[in-house]
Amino acid sequence: MSNIYRLALALLCVASAVTIASAQDAPPRAHVKIGFVDVENDPRYDPIRAYERIVLKTRAHPFAGAEVGLDEAAALTRVLPADFSLERITAKSAVDVAPAVLVALDAGTHFFLIDAPADAFTPLAAAIRGRDVLLFNVSEPDDAQRRALCAREFIHVYPSRAQLMDGLVQYAVSRKWRDLLVFAGPSTTDAAMTAAFTHSAQKFGARIVAEAHFKSGTDPREREQNDPALLSAGRDFDAAFVADDAFDFARTVPYRLARPRPVIGSIDLESVAWHWTWERNGAPQVNSRFDRKSGGRHMEGPDWAAWVAVKMIVQSALRIGSADFAKQRGFILGPGTFDGDKGLAMSVRAWDHQLRQAILLAAPFEVVADAPIEGFLHQTNELDTLGDDAPESACHLDK
Amino acid sequence: MRVFAVAFLVALACAPARANDTGLIFVSNEKTNNLIVIDPKTYKVVDDIKVPRRPRDMHFSADHTRLYVACGDDDVIAVLDVATRKVIGKLKTGPSPEAFAIDEKRRRLYVSDEEGSSLAVVDMERDSIVREVPTGAEPEGVLVSEDGKIVYVTSEAGDLVHAIDADSGKVVRDVVVGLRPRRFAATPDGKDLWVTAELSGEVDIVNRARFVVTGSIAFLPPGMRKADVTPVGLTMTADGKTAYVTLGHAAHVAVVDVPTRKVLGYILVGKRSWGITLSRDEKTLYVANGLGDDITVIDTKSRKAKISVPVGRVPYGVVVDE
Secondary structure, three states: OOHHHHHHHHHHHHHHHHHHHOOOOOOOOEEEEEEEEEEOOOHHHOOEEOOOOOEEEOOOOOHHHHHHHHHHHHOOHHHOOEEEEEEEEEEOOHHHHHHHHHHHHHOOOOEEEEEOOHHHHHHHHHHHOOOOOEEEEOOOOOHHHHHHHOOOOEEEOOOOHHHHHHHHHHHHHHOOOOEEEEEEOOOHHHHHHHHHHHHHHHHHOOEEEEEEEOOOOOOHHHHHHHOHHHHHOOOOOOEEEEEOOOOOOHHHOOOOOOOOOOEEEOOOEEEEOOOOOOOOOOHHHHHHHHHHHHOOOOOOHHHHHHHHHHHHHHHHHHHHOOOOHHHHHHHHHOOOOEOOOOOOOEOEOOOOOEEOOOEEEEEOOEEEEEEOOOOOOOOOOHHHHOOOOHHHOOOOOOO | OHHHHHHHHHHHHHOOOOOOOOOOEEEEEOOOOEEEEEOOOOOOEEEEEEOOOOEEEEEEOOOOOEEEEEEOOOOEEEEEEOOOOEEEEEEEOOOOEEEEEEEOOOOEEEEEEOOOOEEEEEEOOOOEEEEEEEOOOOEEEEEEOOOOOEEEEEEOOOOEEEEEEOOOOOEEEEEEOOOOEEEEEEOOOOOEEEEEEOOOOEEEEEEOOOOEEEEEEEOOOOOOOHHHOOOOOEEEOOOOOEEEEEOEOOOEEEEEEOOOOEEEEEEEOOOOEEEEEEOOOOOEEEEEEOOOOEEEEEEOOOOEEEEEEEOOOOEEEEEEOO
8 A cells, every 4th residue: 555545545444434423414415427438430330231231340439337337436425425317428430529528527526437439639639628527438549549649638538559569479489489471451440459569569679570461252363462371481480470350351360370379459368458258366256247247248358448437537536525526537547546457456547547457368368478477577657568658658648 | 846845854854963173174166166175184075965056155053064155056045954065945045145144143144245246144944035235346255243333344446444333234344455355354352353355465454443444564485576565354263363365366274363463474375375274283384275266275374375275166164163
């Protein structure tokens, strides 16, 4: 326990004892509103379909994750200094996110969960700059928001691509898969994923033997670009990495390579913030609470991030014994440590407001490993072996 | 069905009144749905008892004729006849019972239902839940006060310890402790509760009269990382002088001097040590290593592990029939 935390705890303990003793003449309770902002027709949540219009992956906004967090707060009512509620705000498009947040902010909401695509962030950051607001990014991994945008009103609860890819490469290196073949897709997301992966490989001493640019399809004239066997022929490698957000090509890669090698990235071994089969650190209970809340859906990374964001807001009030926004913000960005059911205690990085967290390496039915992988050491916190550490960060909110 | 019921009654009538002091060691295995019984002299496995799914916390009745086992995936507490080592009954609980405490006088079980976020109060005679007390999310450790009036329960996800009035079933006090509180030990003088806070890597000490945290003890075995220090199980000697705390992923047991709250030393055990039990003569400590699939037997005088015994998949708890 840090001293500040210890002091806060001691004060809170006294405060809660007093509260219970004098419950009858207590002043009216504070109320903390949390906005959940998503975007209509966000393409990130379009179902992924097979050629025959069969749905391969249904994807859903993580509102149910936030609701699970709110339910947990309800159980803490007696010891919390405030009541909490969630308001879902759905913007018509990415450009409508900033005005929608401003309206709610002016009406007194200071905490927002932002479930919006990358292009919503820059106008949003400009609109709220300097205001008393914390925006919790719960679904966008784009590194640019942590680097170029670098806005102090944001907290990135969802892991950055850099964190996700570092975790994946740590695992590959720990298995001695040092020679990696990269299949790079055509979209900007694929390019960002490939760039992050390449950077991680350099960081941890793996080698990219080739970067093959695929083109999804069945056209025989383009078979050099759409056939995983041809794309992987003529060279040896330890594992093949696929960056394919559209998923159409990725699903054709396993079992079709020129050599029998594992596939990582967009399929088979995926690097994720959360997985429904994680069974350590109390995860089964969270997964089953989410399952009930969402009507039978598996909890995914954004759901987890939305749950954690609400938890961070509630925890800050619990630990400091106050619903004063400035104090809550001070705790969350400062001494606050949080339990996200991934083992190591999480906290917010001072330099870019990214949440430090473990990354799960998940096969379809098993979490194969959790990063940081044993042996990857750091001088202060092993979680900082994942993503942009202070010295290499392009963002310095702490300075 | 009727034949079965009659057989059950006959079995009850014929059971010996006392079966204690066999010294046998019982280990519950979460993933193989069995209890392993180990001979205390040879450390050989002498029995493998099939029980309902996911057995976890275990407690003997005061006379040691019965062993109660919380079985998380079948929502029951199995009742074993210790002499015959057979399951002779099941008490229904709420969803996913994990830990529990027995109040023999009132013939009640207090069961933390991990999935239901409640403490179930089970009437042992009527085999029914007489009350469900809502708790913070993921309740775990349960402890009944010496006079049976207060039940303490931790909420893992709520970072709370609740004090519940046993008669009214109402939460009367709450105290916020470290991250992910798991289990309890009460000092024999009745003054303090020791609570393991798994993610804070410490034991928090709660003054029972004032119900506030008055101190905490941090752990760090030599060569281990702070992040791996995840205390869960703990036990105390009868004189209230020494406490033993399992440190989870740090694979050690901490030995603590209770009056000064100083760590006296660390004993190496297996992977993810949770369950811990002291023998009656306090010469031997048994530790269940959840991810090592074995238990470690420790000599408390030399503070060294004597032997480790393979037991099955994901051992949760250890108890000794003595």
